[in-house]
Amino acid sequence: MSPPLRRLSSISTHLQQTCKPHLTTATTTPPKPTRTMSSLSPPPTAAPWREPFTTHLASLQPPIFTLATLHPVPHQLSPSASIPVLPRARTCVFRGFWGSLPPNERNPAPLNPPLFTSDLLTFTTDARMAKTSEIFDTAGPDSQTVSGGPSGGGGPVEAVFWVEETKTQWRVRGRAWVLGPGMDGDGDGARKVRGVLGERMRRTGKGEGEWSWEREVTAHFGNLSPVMRGSFGGPEPGAPVDYHQGKKLGERLEDLGDGEARGNFRVVVVVPEEVDRVDLREETRPRRWLYTYRGGEKEKTGEAKYAGGKVEGEWEVVELWP
Template identity: 80%
Template sequence: MSSPLRRLSTISSHLPSHSSITHLTTRTMSSSPPPAPWREPFTTHLTSLQPPIFTLATLHPVPSHLSPSPSIPVLPRARTCVFRGFFGSLPPNSRNPAPLNPPIYTSDLLALTTDARMSKTSEIFDTAGGDSQTASGGPSGGGGPVEAVFWVDKTKTQWRVRGTAWVLGPDVDGESDGARKVRSVLQPKMRKTDGEGKEQDWSFGREVTAHFGNLSPVMRGSFRGPEPGAPMDYHQERKLGETLEDLGDGVARKNFRVVVIVPEEVDMVDLSEETRPRRWLYTYRGAGKGEGAKLAGGKVEGEWEVVELWP
């Protein structure tokens, strides 16, 4: 019998199988997926959300004596995060000193940054189930279920993005189980753009460094600070408020992570008309699996099925 934690993680059961991928290839990109049908309205709405903050919910494993019920091995945890753009197409920033990847890829994958010492990182690893559990052998890996919730007040819309989260660390271009798993999951979700550049010059590691460089020097310095959540008298001879210009700083880069969310469901509620609220659910069906809609009133668009729901 499977454990409750493994059953909670069935959302990741159909992710691509393990393979070793260092660079993106023309063969894979020739069949890259079309843009998700929710991407354009989502992107448009987020232009009204400054800064682009959202709530990220994860599952936190707990000992049985702390659980409200023996059948519930996890508890919810939520926190406010900053949306850092779609993975592979980092927003332009003239102050970013990092060497950038050529602008030849984009995706529908949501990116954020975090400290490896924060609880969200371990929760993404610890709640991964099935095949994803092989991805916990290093700084990169994950596969735990998450939900990201955006409320855009100007457009009166709420976006709920449900899927799995993957952690990219300094080893992401390496050959650890976690690094190879991350690449095997994210690579098929990326698509070629019309930007100039050579595919062999694009790497996951360079994208992680670019995200680090896209932060302000004070934000970069925070990754050298004391461990988040530790008692105040446990300062490890470190302090807050440092600025950091060196993108290769060993301490900061050891703690810095990019988290990428692979959407499986996107639930959008539109409250812009008080007398006629509306709601749509987008469900990922995958390549070659969208011959017909599975939900009453549903319509297949590319790799996604969309259906209007009662709000």
């Protein structure tokens, strides 16, 4: 008899010292590629959930989802001594899979050659927003290796998509990693992020040339509208309106190397550990599947761990009662 399905491991011991991102001037000049790309041993095939997930999201315009994070709180504000965090949820925009940025003819940024793809979800955010610090602060000692740098993280998150056209709910559970300026550099956070994401990237067999992490982050910035880019140099999100410091919203930004905006801009990559899919198209027979990542396990037997489960590549899929 297979063991019952388990959620992600407890996060009650995962609180760490806050890492406050610092401003770093960016440039549109293509940086040197990171030295680690040539040594990657990427997954051989796409995740079994990727194709239906991508097909469903094609009908979701804009491709919005709800992102849930954990918010550390002082013990006097906690509902109990054993719960040092509270949930936080907000609506975000899916920006494509890491390594394969959606094409945009209006993107002025230099693009990487199409050498890599992945099953890692991306969205963009401002370093000054709460979700950024929450991703750092709940990472735990095994993930959090950066002290004061713009990149790092590893905090647990859940991304929930509801696709009305297909009557399907997708819940992606995993850990989130924050990518800021200096991703091709030698900072502890940048090295950690490159190592974690690199293990889940796949070579496409297409294109040629050099691939740069920093260039990929800049391309995400260029993929935003000029007004959205300008918001990263605007007033601090969540601050009182009277505390504007002479800044305002609605400013257009064409310069992809603007120091202030790029200092606040972050790409966040979600590394999935579980994907929960519920299909409600048939009222009398709804269906549900759970995909669990097995590729990172030290001992790979190729055998499913759940009753009725099936191993497909680096994932195990099992159908559940909805």
